[in-house]
Amino acid sequence: MRRVVLAVGLAALVATSCSETTPPAGAPATTTAPPPSSTVALPPDPQPTAGGPCPYLDTSFVADANGQHVSKVQTSADKPHPACFFYALSGKLQLTVRVYVGDPAVAKALVDKAAPVDTSNPATDPAGWQGGYQATGGGAVYAVAKGGSAVVVTTDQQQTVKARTVTKQTISVLGL
DSSP states (O other), rough: HHHHHHHHHHHHHHHHHHHHOOOOTTHHHHHHHOOOOOOOOOOOOOOOOEEEOOSSSSSHHHHHHHHOOOOOOEEEEEESSSSSEETTTSSSEEEEEEEEOOOHHHHHHHHHHHHHTTTEEOOOTTOEEEEEEETTTTEEEEEEETTTEEEEEEESSSOOOHHHHHHHHHHHHHHH
């Protein structure tokens, strides 16, 4: 009988220690609810709406930096700095430059959308700017932000150094 009582007592002890306990009255309840979402509303992707030239990048610079002749340039309606779209002789888009100036959270989110922190290499050039770079299915991207400014450059070339070169020139010319 003693063994049965001991076994029942041990079973009760194990069951109690494995079950959830309720906090004492007046104690704050703890929950494991996920933190509130911190998503930022991003502006829509820029679309080419007008003919060039790009107000902050010379076509010959882009041709040299990206390694392809430029046949056409278009710009978006974005203010104060339109996005610039550079096309190859084949008529296909070869390079896009997007400049954002405004809310720092939006600038950072735009960079993370273009070069996600989880998959891209860290980018810290030029000094003081942060973001990422990576090869993509259709080329490469280099995206950085500093304060409320962001610059995102995509190219049809696999070498991210080409996108980085254009990014640095854009930041320099605009004085960002």
